[in-house]
Amino acid sequence: MNKVSVAELVEANNLIVYAGGNFLNDRHVTTSDISRPGLELTGYFDYYPEERVQLMGMTEISYAHKMEHEKRMTIMERMCGENTPCFVISRYLSVPEEMEIAAKKHNIPILRSKLPTTRLSSKMTNFLEGRLAERKSLHGVLVDIYGLGVLITGDSGVGKSETALDLIKRGHRLIADDRVEVYQQDEQTLVGEAPKILQHLLEIRGVGIIDVMNLFGAGAVRTSTDIALIVHLENWNKDKQFDRLGSGEQSVQIFDVSLPKITIPVKVGRNMAIIIEVAAMNYRAKTMGYDATKVFENNLNNLIQENSKNS
Template structure:
């Protein structure tokens, strides 16, 4: 099923003024792309993105003023199709009478904003991308650690929520527990958030459900966070080889994106919250250009080479 956003929701979000056809505010917006209908005003309709919000700025309005009224009306009527969600005018510009007439005939709302065209375009696009982005749900806990969105995964009962609670006590922020909704807002961003019904809640076995914001304050939670690192918790397997140096680089795929992953074995006596906290700090350090594992390997190889030459 194709996701959509009603025009009314966009109007309320950006505080847009309705100029006509308020009965068309339920029309669906199905794409975050916008159209600046300059070529259409000249009569070029070979490619007309009719399913996009049609944005009019100073250029479009000024150009249309130089047209004959009947020509203007003809062009605007051609722009009004059953798939056109809305017309939006920026900079509090006056809407041409012919546009209002054509929009009323088709039941398409005409909205207006005081914002400049470029800024309004950015706001509309960002909002629609957020609302229309594909979403998947993933079992895990998402925590903001030193500004990094760390998704903690693992089998049920491995200790994800308890680890998240300890991280919150250490000053980090909870985003979601148990069920993380992940939106792919663009080709580079995975944004995680919590379903509304369990937002700010943390389930601790033996204790029950707690409200993190109520217990620790508003600074202990946040509504969403870009996922940068995945930490997978698994029960310690003595037969399995675990990375002890840090040269192995694991990745996991979410949607079609590869996300860096660290596997942390769990057994009694290991302080998982501290390990994950340090993993986040070390990941940031790697992104800044310093890799302790590579530095150690380089120094070790240099020492071995030096000693072999002296033998």
């Protein structure tokens, strides 16, 4: 089961440790759902999701401060479940004394943030969804081309890494080489990133491993990007028919997301970096409503109609 330590949650969301700093690595989050324990403050614990991060904002804290000491102590004790990862207080609101006592007794960290509750909840949810999502490792190279995530695939030795190097020299950015970790962020978005051991590294046959950030600067790399397009490189075969007009649409299903795919034949003398760059630009034009293939087909139909009238 995937899990995230509270220490990672603190670092990624700029949280302030109010109490329980010694237990940040011992407590773990296993779900991206965030709990706002309003009902629990009233004493309703029939369904208490103790495994969630317990986020308290203005509503919860103001209600808690109006409770009598004995009841507040009882409620805070019940909220400290065995699997409760942490309490998070938004807007730098004051922490109830009873919460501090109960959390300390059960070794549960208390964290604070200056952010409003809704924004903080969204920020933590996005982080946890990314870290806890199911992941798949794909063979390929992921490059950011004009802000578009392009996954370059193909057989080993077809020239994926060399093409990526050309794209980097043309001002584009590397995300991952050889292995791409992919996870689904939402119903329409796949995110790709490099495994930690391969971040910023590129393998060029005959040269070896190069550090792209060290050679080309921080502007030549990104940690992750949304994948919008798959470009598959395939060795040129005269017996195989490749799409010449761009009308043969292909797609690849990864998790629940369908990604468009373009197959490009590789042949000596073809500049693959420029071709992939143009393919990315053409895909973006299509998403913005301009399809050169349809323009050509319309022009062709108009020409046929004109010739028919003149004949």
